[in-house]
Amino acid sequence: MTIQRRALLAATLAMPALAQTSPVEISFQYSIPELFRGLMEEMTAAFMRANPNVRVTIRAPEQGYEEILQRHLRDAVTRQLPDVAFHGLNRQRTLVEREIPVDLKPFMAADTRIAAQGYSESLLSLGQVGAAQTGIGFALSTPILYYNVEQLRRAGGNPEALPTTWAEVAALARAIHGTAENLNGMFYDWTITGNWAWQALVFSHGGTMLSADERQVAMGNEHGQRAIAALRMLVDEGRMPDMRATAAIADFFAGRLGISMQSTAQLGRYNREIGGRFPLVCGRYPLSSPNARLPAGGNVAMMFTRDAAKQAAAWEFIKFATGPVGATMMVNATGYMPASTIPAQREEMLGRFYRENPNHMVTFRQQDVITGWYAFPGQNALRITDNINDHLQSVVAKRAEPAAALTRMAADVQALLPRR
Numbered sequence: 119m120t121i122q123r124r125a126l127l128a129a130t131l132a133m134p135a136l137a138q139t140s141p142v143e144i145s146f147q148y149s150i151p152e153l154f155r156g157l158m159e160e161m162t163a164a165f166m167r168a169n170p171n172v173r174v175t176i177r178a179p180e181q182g183y184e185e186i187l188q189r190h191l192r193d194a195v196t197r198q199l200p201d202v203a204f205h206g207l208n209r210q211r212t213l214v215e216r217e218i219p220v221d222l223k224p225f226m227a228a229d230t231r232i233a234a235q236g237y238s239e240s241l242l243s244l245g246q247v248g249a250a251q252t253g254i255g256f257a258l259s260t261p262i263l264y265y266n267v268e269q270l271r272r273a274g275g276n277p278e279a280l281p282t283t284w285a286e287v288a289a290l291a292r293a294i295h296g297t298a299e300n301l302n303g304m305f306y307d308w309t310i311t312g313n314w315a316w317q318a319l320v321f322s323h324g325g326t327m328l329s330a331d332e333r334q335v336a337m338g339n340e341h342g343q344r345a346i347a348a349l350r351m352l353v354d355e356g357r358m359p360d361m362r363a364t365a366a367i368a369d370f371f372a373g374r375l376g377i378s379m380q381s382t383a384q385l386g387r388y389n390r391e392i393g394g395r396f397p398l399v400c401g402r403y404p405l406s407s408p409n410a411r412l413p414a415g416g417n418v419a420m421m422f423t424r425d426a427a428k429q430a431a432a433w434e435f436i437k438f439a440t441g442p443v444g445a446t447m448m449v450n451a452t453g454y455m456p457a458s459t460i461p462a463q464r465e466e467m468l469g470r471f472y473r474e475n476p477n478h479m480v481t482f483r484q485q486d487v488i489t490g491w492y493a494f495p496g497q498n499a500l501r502i503t504d505n506i507n508d509h510l511q512s513v514v515a516k517r518a519e520p521a522a523a524l525t526r527m528a529a530d531v532q533a534l535l536p537r538r
Contacts, residue, residue, distance in 0.1 A: 140171070142431040144423065146202035147177040149186040153383060154204075155179065157451040164447070165438045172431045183209055183311045183417070184500060190422075194218050201423035202432045204256055207244055207416055208312045211493035212500075214247045220421040222251040225433045235441040236460030244490060245418040245457075253418025254440045255457030257448055259382040260403065260412050260484045261318045263287065267397035269294050269301070269376035280401035284348045287377065287404065291356035294376035302359055304377035305366035306352050308514065310415075313506045315379070317413045317492055319345035324407030327492045333538060338528030344406065346520040350513055360515045379403075381415050382481040385453020389477075400477040402484060411489040416454055442467060455481055496536035505530045 146162075148154055162174050180186035183206030193199045194216060205213065213219050222245075226232050237254065245253040267277050273293035281287045291303030308315045317327065325341025328334065336342075352358045359366075367384075369375040371391040380388075385400070392398055403412055419436040423429055438444050445456030446467045461468035472478055494502045509527035512518040518526075 141173050142171060142427050143173045143175065144201040144428050144431050144435065145175045145177055146204070146435070147179065147186065147189075147200045148204040148417075149180040149182050149206075151179040151181070153387060153452055157448060160451075161439060161444055161447050164443070165435055168438070169431075169434060172434070174435060184503065187212060188500070190218065191216065199422045201421070201425075201428050202435055203420050203422060204417045205253065205420055206312055206491070207255075207258075207414060207418060208314070208491040208493045209499075210245070210247050210252045210418065210420075211495065213420070214250065214252055215495075218422060219250075219252050220424070220429065222254060222421060222433075222436070223249075225421075225429075226251065229433075229437075235437060236458040236463075237440075238457060238459050240485075240488075241414075241455075241457045244414050253420040254436060256417055256419045256440050256444070257383065257452060257454035258414055258416040258457060259454050260414065260481045260488065261315060261379060262382050262403055262480050262484075263401045264370065264378040264380060264384075264388060265399050265401060266370065266373060266376050267399050269297070269373070269396075270399075272297050273376070277397075277399045280399070281404065282402075283404050284351060284406065285355075288351050288356035291352070291358065291377055295357040300374060302366075302369065302375050303357050304352065304379070305358055305361070305363070305370070305375060306349065306379040307363045307366065308349060308510050309363050309507065310381065312491065313503055314381070314413055314415050314491060316345075316506060316510060318403065319348060321411040321413055321489060322403065322405050322407065323348070324409045327494070328535075332495055333535070335528045335532045335535070337531075338524055341407070342524055342528075343521060346510075346513060346524045348406070349510070350520045353514055353516065358514070360511075382453040382455070382478075383415065385477060386451050388453075398477065400480045402480060405487065410487055412484055412487050413491040414488045415491060449478070453478060453481070455485075494531075494535070496534075498534040498536075502531050502534050505534065 148158055158176060162176060166174055177200055180189055187209045190199060190203060241255050241258060245251060245255055270277055273290060275290050281290055295303035320337050320342050323341045323345045326336045329336050366375060370378045373396055419439050421432045423432055440457050442458050442460040445458045446461045448454060449456060449468055462472060506527060509523045513520050513523045
């Protein structure tokens with residue numbers, strides 16, 4: 119047994135078990151099984167060992183944040199919601215508008231051991247909608263660039279001096295593209311759930327999605343124009359192909375793609391799939407404005423049950439998942455950041471891990487520019503997401519010019535906003 123696993127076991131056994139005279143059963147559901155399935159099963163088993171009076175049932179996972187949102191909107195109508203769910207940061211608002219989640223602030227205030235969780239105030243804020251603590255961060259991420267060091271060096275790049283602008287990224291991608299047949303320079307995954315990668319482009323150019331009062335679309339202004347022009351530059355100058363993200367990721371694993379813009383969430387998967395075939399280095403996402411921001415990605419643990427006994431068990435499960443033990447397990451399995459600051463401070467948890475895995479530190483170095491993953495208001499939030507994706511696809515496929523596509527996108531989104 120490794121030192122880290124011994125420490126996790128000790129920490130798990132040290133946690134107080136729920137004082138229940140009869141077993142309490144709770145259910146929970148998550149999404150993105152290709153990233154989380156093994157982790158969720160291991161974490162749930164560890165929780166039940168520490169809390170033998172609680173039985174946790176895992177519902178079949180949904181494919182993504184949109185799918186699990188749609189599932190739970192339907193479940194709310196039929197009264198079949200799980201007791202705990204993990205939802206994308208940008209989908210909290212839609213759930214709150216329908217009064218589905220339970221506010222966690224009263225549970226935090228009444229818990230005498232809450233300080234032992236090590237929750238960061240700034241990261242806790244990502245799970246807040248209005249005055250409510252809608253959820254607690256389980257896995258938090260930022261966008262980064264993954265580089266195949268062999269391809270980078272062959273094209274004249276330097277892994278110690280990675281690109282800092284999109285023009286530099288496009289130039290390097292073009293150079294990589296020309297070094298061999300059947301080799302693409304880069305792929306920017308604009309298809310990431312919830313328009314996250316599009317928001318990253320707009321926010322990093324100093325823009326916003328909507329005006330401060332949320333009555334007018336703001337992404338069609340000069341900041342958005344620069345953002346969509348940068349995306350098209352990666353296609354024109356960087357020779358980025360129009361392909362599915364799954365195919366691009368597979369090509370990167372196989373050494374047929376030089377640069378991949380993805381979430382830090384994928385880092386654990388990238389390490390496993392590459393398997394030492396080539397060196398991997400991660401770089402910061404280019405910031406294109408003095409007031410640049412990057413949207414925090416990831417998900418939060420939310421409580422749905424209104425039953426008092428289930429709420430007590432659900433709260434312990436949420437604390438376990440988002441606290442030091444669950445956070446350590448999560449980081450080891452993925453590339454996300456935890457909401458708890460404790461694991462990084464403790465050698466036997468993640469202290470040594472971070473020193474030995476510098477790629478995992480890239481996202482921490484971007485914390486100074488983190489902002490919320492924007493959630494569009496109203497009943498049409500999911501339709502807006504799909505509409506934006508359609509227009510971005512037209513730019514990547516060269517069916518539309520960037521400026522014209524953005525103008526149509528802004529008009530379509532404006533028409534879908536709530537009328538006030």
